[in-house]
Amino acid sequence: MLLKTKLKSSESLALFQTLALCPALAVTTTLFRSLAITGVLLISLVLSAVLVSAFRKMIPAKLRASVYLLISSFSVTFVQLIMRAVFPLATASLGIYLPVLAVNCAVILRLEAFAALNTPGLAALDGLLTGAQFGAVMLGCGFIRELFGTGRLFASPMGGGLKVFPAAPVSFLAQPAGALLLIAAVAAMIQHVQICRKAKAEHPETV
Amino acid sequence: MEYVLILIAAILTDNFVFTKFLGIEQAFLTSEKPLNAIRGGGLVTGVSLVAGGLTYLLYSFVLRALNIAFLTLPIGVLIVVAAVAVLEVISAKNDALEETLRCHFPMITTNGVIMGAVFLAIENDLGIGASLLLFLGAGIGYTLAALVFASIRERLRQSNPPAAFAGIPIMIAAAALAVMAFSGFAGLHF
Numbered sequence: 001m002l003l004k005t006k007l008k009s010s011e012s013l014a015l016f017q018t019l020a021l022c023p024a025l026a027v028t029t030t031l032f033r034s035l036a037i038t039g040v041l042l043i044s045l046v047l048s049a050v051l052v053s054a055f056r057k058m059i060p061a062k063l064r065a066s067v068y069l070l071i072s073s074f075s076v077t078f079v080q081l082i083m084r085a086v087f088p089l090a091t092a093s094l095g096i097y098l099p100v101l102a103v104n105c106a107v108i109l110r111l112e113a114f115a116a117l118n119t120p121g122l123a124a125l126d127g128l129l130t131g132a133q134f135g136a137v138m139l140g141c142g143f144i145r146e147l148f149g150t151g152r153l154f155a156s157p158m159g160g161g162l163k164v165f166p167a168a169p170v171s172f173l174a175q176p177a178g179a180l181l182l183i184a185a186v187a188a189m190i191q192h193v194q195i196c197r198k199a200k201a202e203h204p205e206t207v
Numbered sequence: 208m209e210y211v212l213i214l215i216a217a218i219l220t221d222n223f224v225f226t227k228f229l230g231i232e233q234a235f236l237t238s239e240k241p242l243n244a245i246r247g248g249g250l251v252t253g254v255s256l257v258a259g260g261l262t263y264l265l266y267s268f269v270l271r272a273l274n275i276a277f278l279t280l281p282i283g284v285l286i287v288v289a290a291v292a293v294l295e296v297i298s299a300k301n302d303a304l305e306e307t308l309r310c311h312f313p314m315i316t317t318n319g320v321i322m323g324a325v326f327l328a329i330e331n332d333l334g335i336g337a338s339l340l341l342f343l344g345a346g347i348g349y350t351l352a353a354l355v356f357a358s359i360r361e362r363l364r365q366s367n368p369p370a371a372f373a374g375i376p377i378m379i380a381a382a383a384l385a386v387m388a389f390s391g392f393a394g395l396h397f
Contacts, residue, residue, distance in 0.1 A: 018375060019232035019382075023319050026228040066288040069316055073284040081277055096227075096326040099280045100319045105232055108317055176226055177390060180383035184376050192371035 018183065020105035024138055025179045027097045029149065032156050034142025036090035040079050040098060041138075042131035045107055047075035049115040049127030056116050068111045069103060076102035093157045106134065141179060149174030213337050217324075217344025224352035225389040229319035234349060235382065237314055238357035247311045248350025250294070252343065255321045258283070258290040259342035262325050263335065283325050284316075291315050320349045355385050 024041065028034040051071045052059075059067045080098055084091045091098065101107070110130050115123035147153055148170040155161030172178050223229045230251070238244035262283040270276050295312055298305045315321075324345035328338035359381045368377045 018379065019235055022228035022231045023323075026226075065313060065316065066292075069284050069288060070281060073281040077277055077280050080280075096323050096330060099326050100229060100323050102280055103284065103317050103319055103322050105317045175387075175390060176228065177383045177387040179228075180379055180386055184380035184383055187379060188371045188376035191374070191376060195370055 017106050017109065018187065020109070021134060021137065022180070023097060023100055023104060024134070025141055025183065026176055027094060028138050028142040028145055028179065029174055030146045030155055031139070031142045031153065032090070033093050034138045036083075036087070036094055037097065037101070038131075038135035038138050039090075040076070040083060040094070041101060041107075042128070042135055044072070044075045044079045044101065045110070045131040045134075046124050046127040047078065048072045048107070048111060049123040050120045051075065052111050052115040053118055053120045053123035059116075064112070064116065065108070068108050068116075072107055072111065073102040089157055141182060144182060145173045145178060149178060210337060210340055213333075213340050214344045217341050218348040218351065219389070219392040222348040222352060222389055222392075223320045223323055223345050224349055225386045227323060229323040230349055231352075231382070233314045233318050234353040235356045235360075235378070237311055238353045238360065240361075241354055241357045243310075244353035244357040245350060246307060247314070248346065248353045250308065250311050251315060251318055251320060251349050252346025254287060254290050254294070254315055255324060255342045255346040255349075256339065258287045259321055259325050259328075259345075260335075260339050261290075262286050263328055263338045263342075266325075266329060267335065279325075279329065280322070283322055287321055288316050318349075320345050352385075356382065359385060 024037055027037045048068070048071050051074075052068055055067075055071075076099065080091065083098075110126075114126045114130075118126070143153075146155065147164060149168060149172075151165035151168040152161040152163055168174070170178075173182065217223070221227075224231050224234050233247070233251075234244075237247040262279065265282060265286075266276065266279050270279055270282070291312055294308075298308050321342075324342050328341050333341060360378070363377060363381060366377075372380065
C-alpha cells in the first residue's frame with residue numbers, strides 16, 4: 001500500500017517528512033556523529049535508489065512498499081559492514097540509529113516517489129541530491145548543537161576538539177528536546193520569510 | 208525487580224519516541240483522535256512483541272550460531288512485514304475491524320520503535336525474557352506518546368498561533384515541549 005495516499009494534504013506530507021528525519025536528528029549531538037550518519041544515509045540512499053530503479057519493472061505493485069523496505073535494509077546492512085571495517089569508531093557511536101535508518105519513512109517515501117519511476121542513472125542522481133539535502137540539515141543541526149550545546153567543535157568520541165566557549169552556552173541544545181526546538185525555530189523562520197515575500201509580491205508599494 | 212525496571216525504563220525514562228525520536232512521525236500523524244492513537248499503539252505493541260520476539264529468537268539461536276548476525280536487519284524487516292501482512296489478512300475477514308485498522312497498517316512497517324527495540328536488546332545482550340519485556344514496554348511507550356500527541360493536536364486545532372508558527376512549526380515546537388516534559392522522568396532512580 002502506498003504510504004503517500006494516506007497523507008492527503010500536502011501540509012501533512014511536509015510535516016511527515018520533517019518528522020521522519022527526527023530519528024536521524026536524535027544522533028546529531030556532535031558534528032562527528034552527524035557526519036557519520038550523513039555518510040551512511042547518503043551511500044545507502046544512492047544504493048537503494050539504484051536497486052529499486054533497476055528492478056522497478058519486476059516489483060509487483062501490491063508488494064512494492066515491502067520490497068522497498070527490504071532493499072533499503074539490505075543496502076543499510078551493506079554500508080554498515082563497510083563502515084564497521086573502515087570507521088569502527090564512527091559506527092559504534094551511531095549505535096541503534098544506524099540499523100533503524102533502513103526503515104526511515106523519509107527514505108522509503110523518496111524511493112517510492114522518484115526511484116520507482118525513473119532509470120537507474122537518474123535515480124542515483126536523485127538519491128545523491130536528496131541525501132545531500134538531508135545531510136545538510138543534519139550537519140547544520142550537528143554544528144549548532146555541538147557549538148552551543150557543549151561549547152566545543154569537532155570533538156570525536158575519544159574527546160579532544162576545539163574549545164570555543166569556556167562552558168556550554170546553551171546546554172539544553174545537547175538534549176533531545178533541543179534538536180526538536182531548533183528545527184521548529186528554523187521552520188518558523190522559513191515560514192516567516194515566505195509570508196514576507198508573499199506580502200511583498202501582493203502589495204509591492206506598502207512594504 | 209530488574210525486569211520491572213526494564214519495563215518502566217522502556218515506557219517512561221527511555222521512551223523510544225520521546226528520548227530517541229523513533230517512530231515520532233507515526234505517533235504524530237496517526238493520532239488525529241485519542242481513540243485512533245490507542246488503536247495504532249495497540250497494533251504496534253502487538254507487532255513489536257511478536258515480530259520483535261521472533262527476530263530476537265532467530266538472532267540468538269540461529270543467526271549468531273551460524274555467524275551471520277549481520278543479516279539480522281533484513282530478516283527483522285521481513286518478519287515485521289510478514290506480521291503486518293498476517294494481521295491484514297485476519298482483519299480482512301471482519302469489515303468493521305478492517306475499516307478502523309486499515310490506516311495504521313502501512314505505518315507499522317516503517318515504525319522505528321520495533322527495529323530500534325530489537326537492536327537495543329541485541330546491543331545490551333538482554334536475554335529472551337528481558338527482551339520481551341523491552342518490546343512490550345516499547346509498544347506501551349509508543350502508545351503513551353501517540354496519546355500525548357493526540358491530545359496536543361486536539362488542543363492545537365483550537366489555538367491561534369502567530370502566522371510564522373502556524374502549521375508545521377507550532378506542531379514541532381509542541382512536540383519538543385512534550386519531549387522536554389518527559390525528560391523529567393530521567394531523574395527516576397530506584
